[in-house]
Amino acid sequence: xxxxxxxxxxxxxxGLVAALPQPLRDYALLARFDRPIxxxxxxxxxxxxxxxxxxxxxxxxxxxxxxxSIVMRGAGCVYNDLVDADLDRKVARxxxxxxxxxxxxxxxxxxxxxxxxxxxLVVLLQLRWPxxxxxxxxxxxxxxxxxMKRITWWPQAWLGLVFSWAALVGWxxxxxxxxxxxxxxxxxxxxxxIGYDTIYALQDVEDDALVGIRSSxxxxxxxxxxxxxxxxxxxxxxxxxxxxxxxPDWLALVALLPVALHLxxxxxxxxxxxxxxxxxxxxxxxxxxxxxxxxxxxxxxA
Numbered sequence: 001x002x003x004x005x006x007x008x009x010x011x012x013x014x015g016l017v018a019a020l021p022q023p024l025r026d027y028a029l030l031a032r033f034d035r036p037i038x039x040x041x042x043x044x045x046x047x048x049x050x051x052x053x054x055x056x057x058x059x060x061x062x063x064x065x066x067x068x069s070i071v072m073r074g075a076g077c078v079y080n081d082l083v084d085a086d087l088d089r090k091v092a093r094x095x096x097x098x099x100x101x102x103x104x105x106x107x108x109x110x111x112x113x114x115x116x117x118x119x120x121l122v123v124l125l126q127l128r129w130p131x132x133x134x135x136x137x138x139x140x141x142x143x144x145x146x147x148m149k150r151i152t153w154w155p156q157a158w159l160g161l162v163f164s165w166a167a168l169v170g171w172x173x174x175x176x177x178x179x180x181x182x183x184x185x186x187x188x189x190x191x192x193x194i195g196y197d198t199i200y201a202l203q204d205v206e207d208d209a210l211v212g213i214r215s216s217x218x219x220x221x222x223x224x225x226x227x228x229x230x231x232x233x234x235x236x237x238x239x240x241x242x243x244x245x246x247x248p249d250w251l252a253l254v255a256l257l258p259v260a261l262h263l264x265x266x267x268x269x270x271x272x273x274x275x276x277x278x279x280x281x282x283x284x285x286x287x288x289x290x291x292x293x294x295x296x297x298x299x300x301x302a
Contacts, residue, residue, distance in 0.1 A: 052185060
């Protein structure tokens with residue numbers, strides 16, 4: 001059987017994951033430990049919430065949010081693979097996934113999911129009760145996400161709600177003040193997620209069309225670059241409004257310039273016809289998240 005690395009183009013398990021014995025490797029692949037980009041994208045909005053709320057000294061909280069992002073992203077991937085096993089078998093990029101290929105049984109996958117959630121529970125217990133309540137409220141949209149590609153052309157919008165949730169948790173852990181700032185930060189993150197996940201979905205457009213999976217990339221068609229540009233522009237605009245509401249100073253908006261330029265670079269250099277280009281632009285959002293975190297640190301530290 002071909003390895004996942006040969007079939008799944010975004011697999012990066014050439015390091016520690018590749019060194020694991022095959023059975024353990026399958027569980028690591030099931031939780032996407034071979035692809036850290038996912039947990040970085042889940043983590044960054046949480047860091048933004050902490051830093052913009054003035055939590056520059058709360059590195060313990062940022063560390064817990066990173067651990068929570070790693071395990072809960074892993075748990076979400078396991079759950080997604082359990083729900084999507086039949087669809088995954090029909091798509092070349094996902095056919096070799098451990099559950100779809102049969103290398104990991106459904107019962108074993110559920111046990112692995114439970115273990116990851118238990119680690120997530122440890123992280124949850126580190127938070128104050130308001131932040132715990134916010135975090136627990138994410139379970140319903142997370143559980144619904146795998147079904148969105150069956151009922152809407154815009155599952156990326158639902159993913160935006162889910163992958164931006166950490167911003168709410170990080171902010172509420174520190175303060176309940178300035179709800180308008182938080183709402184704008186969260187909305188901007190949702191737009192950002194729709195943009196980068198549309199880029200990611202370009203890899204599967206042809207296979208998705210064959211098996212009937214819906215996506216924003218398919219919905220936008222030849223207008224995908226303009227669509228991504230629009231979502232990225234909305235993200236920057238909403239973040240600018242959040243910064244201005246918190247600190248009405250033009251210097252606060254200058255802090256957004258690096259991330260705005262980076263997102264513009266993604267759009268300008270995006271080539272939907274090049275198989276490797278969308279994946280590279282998608283992965284570049286780890287750096288975009290860092291630039292946004294630095295902007296939040298500047299504004300929140302004022």
